[in-house]
Amino acid sequence: MIINNNIPGFQGGLSIPTHILTLIFHGADVFDYGDAARLISLLHPRLSLVAGVMARTAAEESGLPVIYDGRRPSEILSEYQSDQAVLIHRAKTNASAHRFGSLIHSHLKDRGLILIDPGTCQIVTWGVVDPSLSTWLSEITGYPVVSGNYHESSPPDTRVIGGCLPGEPVFVNGIIIGFATGEEAVISLQDGTIQAVSGIELKDHGVEKLIRFGCPDVSKAWCKSGNIRISRPKKGSQKVQEGHVVVIDHSAMACFGAFDPDICGLVTIGDDTTSICGHIGCSRGIPVLGITDGDIDGIVPEGYAPGSVILQVVRERDDELGIEIAEKVPIEPVVWDIWVEKIIRELGDRVKVMHRE
Known part of the structure; x- marks a missing residue:
């Protein structure tokens, strides 16, 4: 399924050597909503990389010229200077866009970050970035450039999962541990298990499964809220009998x-x-x-x-x-x-x- 999101066409402006640009796509939505296809067409990157499991599935079904990289976005970004790589992620809300980018940037040490977010139609920056590049990206996409919000680090053994919509499933390391009741789901690790601090109703069976596989360090665990993908998969023939x-x-x-x-x-x-x-x-x-x-x-x-x-x-x-x-x-x-x-x-x-x- 492709859903139009009205990214404007090229509007003229600065001349930036686009052949040095690498795009890093995160999440299935950037492919299912058509963002990846449009941005690749507009920005002509020398390389397009994909991070995320369901993003890999959506990317393969899209047929776009992209390469899957199994690492986290911050690990990929750390290999590039801030004027050579741009992260693309479709957020559900403005708050989730800023929290996502802030978390990625917190792992990049002194490197700046440019995030293109088609979900909220903005280009968000953290740290020191090349202003000529962000301006050029704004002219190409029609999105305004805004400064990213920074989020304070959570206390030890506590994790804040932001940008939630009430009723959404909340994941820790791919397992649903509960459902959000507010915009932020806060969990903590106490006595070897997961506890709800605020904004979440735990699912006992899910927490039990997570503990069975080894209770993670919640500060470093992979956490998200919401559905993993919106589109039905394409059907292939049975591979081998x-x-x-x-x-x-x-x-x-x-x-x-x-x-x-x-x-x-x-x-x-x-x-x-x-x-x-x-x-x-x-x-x-x-x-x-x-x-x-x-x-x-x-x-x-x-x-x-x-x-x-x-x-x-x-x-x-x-x-x-x-x-x-x-x-x-x-x-x-x-x-x-x-x-x-x-x-x-x-x-x-x-x-x-x-x-x-």
């Missing part, structure tokens, strides 16, 4: 590492893990055998590759049954459809088939 099966247990963002050429499918444990892995695998032709219990939060539009089957447990939790099924995954290659049907027969009335692709 016979190959290895990989288990993804409540850690959907790890599924990219499983997409080896000899993979025939994924066993995904958890509702949101299943929907995310199904979405990511859809265009790649990688089916999933999803183990769910009906606790889905709808964070991505669902889409599954051919051969996918979604099961819902009847009397158990997806965690326990998922682990049991994971133990049945053989080391040797299998024929996906035959192996999936074998698992379904063995489980009997312990599961219901909710969807087949």
Whole structure:
């Protein structure tokens, strides 16, 4: 899905050697709303890089000449001078645009930062940047240049997740730990678990899953609010019928590492893990055998590759049954459809088939 966002065309002005410019795109929305295509056309960068898991999916589906870089935006930016690289991210609100940019800039030491935000139609700067470059970008895009707000560091073992909309899911390391009740969700790490300070209603099952994988340093964890992607994935044909099966247990963002050429499918444990892995695998032709219990939060539009089957447990939790099924995954290659049907027969009335692709 492409949504017009009315970026103006070139309006004339300063002459800047655009061949030295690198664009770093973050988030799926910059591709799904058409921002990346328009800005690449306007700015003619020498290089366009993509940061973020769902951004990678959206970028691949867009067909644009971009290169995926698995590092965080600040790590990529640190390799460039401030007049050679520009960060592009579509924020939901003005507050979230400034908080996002401020957090990125806080990891760049003395380097300045230019952020183009098509969501709020502005160019935001932090630190010392080349004024001729920011002026040129403003003339090209039609966006005004504004100074970025700085946010104070959180107390130890505390994290402020800004730019939230009430009711949105809040993620820590890819796991939904609750839902925002205000513009800022504040959490803290106390006694080895996550506690709500303000602006969030915790989801006990989500916190439990996060702790099971090792309670993170909340000051450095990957945190965000809102849906991961707005667009349905493109559907590809099933990649291979016979190959290895990989288990993804409540850690959907790890599924990219499983997409080896000899993979025939994924066993995904958890509702949101299943929907995310199904979405990511859809265009790649990688089916999933999803183990769910009906606790889905709808964070991505669902889409599954051919051969996918979604099961819902009847009397158990997806965690326990998922682990049991994971133990049945053989080391040797299998024929996906035959192996999936074998698992379904063995489980009997312990599961219901909710969807087949």
